[in-house]
Amino acid sequence: MPTKISRDRPLKNDPSPSNFNKFWDSVRAIVQPYWYPTESGERVFSDVIRIWGMLILLIVLIIALVGVTAFNSFVTRYITDVIEEKDYPNFIKTIVVFGAALVCITLLNGFSKLVRKKIALDWYKWLNNHTLSKYLSNRAYYRINFRSDVDNPDQRISQEIEPITSNALSFSAIFLEKVLEMTTFLVILWSISQFIAIVLIIYTIVGNLIAIYLGQQLSKINQEELELKAEYNYCLTHVRNHAESIAFFQGENQESNIIQRRFSNLLRNVERKINWENNQELFDGAYKSAIQIFPYLVLAPIYMSGQADFGEVVQASIACNQFASAMATLIREFGNSGRFSSYVERLSEFSEALEAVSKQPENVSIIKTIEENHLAFENVTLQTPNYEQVIVEDLSLSVQPGEGLLIVGPSGRGKSSLLRAIAGLWNAGTGRLVRPPLEEVLFLPQRPYIILGTLRQQLLYPKTNRQVTDAELKEVLQQVNLQNLLSRVEGFDTEVPWENILSLGEQQRLAFARLLVTHPRFTILDEATSALDLKNEGTLYQQLQETKTTFISVGHRESLFNYHQWVLELSQDSSWQLLTVQDYQNQKTITYNSTENTGIxxxxxxxxxxxxxxxxxxxxxxxxxxxxxxxxxxxxxxxxxxxxxxxxxxxxxxxxxxxxxxxxxxxxxxxxxxxxxxxxx
Structure with a gap:
């Protein structure tokens, strides 16, 4: 669907209280079903217990990692004193402890990252399946195309769910680890020099204020980057999907201009991002360097005057270094959190839109659908989904088993809309629609749906698990004049890009082959032979009649009258008339002759x-x-x-x-x- 980006709308990362609350509502909507399921069927209880167990394990590993790191700072202080005293036996013992602590730090760090990634992967798997379920339920994937405020649903699913889970776990784990580190080493510094600790606290507050400002700017840039990437990705996909039409028009220059324009917008955004990230990196480096120098300026004179030992100076330096490193990491993570918030906003917006299109609007009239073994319209007035236009008014007719009904009328008059009503895609209006279960109906659109799969799956779609022999499939291909198709591929289990190797006429014949394989009781054809010559069209419709299926066709060709018993004509003013094919042709002959020759x-x-x-x-x-x-x-x-x-x-x-x-x-x-x-x- 076309991408719609509004540059005038307020940025989602606006730090106003209302937007902040909306952001946390979005986070809660994404997090709660996985971590705190409240509705039955959302999550298996054993899975919830398992994932909480992994989360508790991750927290324990992080606490242990910070504890061992803090312990090692004391070991470093002790080693320094031992070296200064030239106590070789104690040096050997201490260095062994120091080495063991380093091994523990390495193992704890690696294992905590592994557990974190495992949790993120499990969450990603569940969230992806949960979103896909919403997308494919109640035909939301179809209805959401009528929402102009939701762009690129495919990208939101394929590219923007995984970063939410990985970033959320990464940020949470790093935040916990670095806050614990800062608190621990601040306590250590307090025990060595309260003055240094107080200065660090003040320094941290100032640094955080600057970091928040930088983070807000990067958040805005990241939000725009996501939208610009979506625009750029869509125009490239558009070229691929319409490659033949572009080639016919020789529209490469125009398409190149469109692509380059969107790419230029993306480049400008990337340049802005580079500049802001550079400012943030300079700030991080200066912030960290100042903290590392500060303890030496304070403690060196004390050590030189003999009021403190060298180990305390080293430990204070290590504590300041760890504090500065933790703080710089937090600042960097807060800067990157803008991308996370953008992903959250877009997924939440997408999820809410899926739920909205899946619900039936309140206080509006809809066509009641009754499932029976025949097809009939009973006083049906069909309107467009937005209730702004009446397509057909007070339609009443019944299609008898084995008969064919042809729907005709001016272009844009709603012929295909009636087929959408039968399929349940459109139900705005009044009256009653009686139809068989959709499992018994096969729809053949003007441009057939070609799945990503083998030739066998193409022929058996939508019931690809049906057992049909190769000989039967070959006979069907013969019936639709596609017997040469097997010579172009290696067999029925070959998977190739069918839309690229089959012409539209071949695709329409392939769709008819599905009909002959599945033998549906009811068939709906929306100009399903428009790309075929009259001979192929006649052959296919004759075989359709032999299947004894009840069928409804939409078309403009006069040749279609030969295969139907009834004609439903739709007029510009939402009126209609139902006639036999003979009466309709006679009526048109009368109208034509009275116009062309008034003497008759x-x-x-x-x-x-x-x-x-x-x-x-x-x-x-x-x-x-x-x-x-x-x-x-x-x-x-x-x-x-x-x-x-x-x-x-x-x-x-x-x-x-x-x-x-x-x-x-x-x-x-x-x-x-x-x-x-x-x-x-």
């Missing part, structure tokens, strides 16, 4: 009995006026439309081009011929 009289045309009735009604309109029901026989309108036009005072033109108006005089209340119609006569 209608009496000599076939089926003139209905025509005599129309003439009687025409005469009655002059003398007595017509009722709503009688007007329906002169026009293509339903009674409901006739009544509506009468109430609005609108005129109606009948099949012969004569104009009628409704006389609202209480003594008349009839449709009468207009003066324009009388003059035309």
């Amino acid at each position: 009289t209608l009496d000599i045309l076939p089926n003139n009995e209905p025509q005599k009735q129309l003439e009687i009604l025409t005469q009655k309109a002059i003398s007595e006026g017509l009722s709503h029901k009688e007007m329906t026989e002169l026009t293509y309108y339903s009674i409901k439309t006739i009544r509506s036009k009468a109430s609005k005072g609108e005129s109606i033109t009948n099949k012969d081009g004569l104009t009628y108006r409704y006389d609202k005089d209480p003594k008349v209340l009839k449709w009468v011929r207009g003066t324009a119609g009388i003059r035309a006569k």
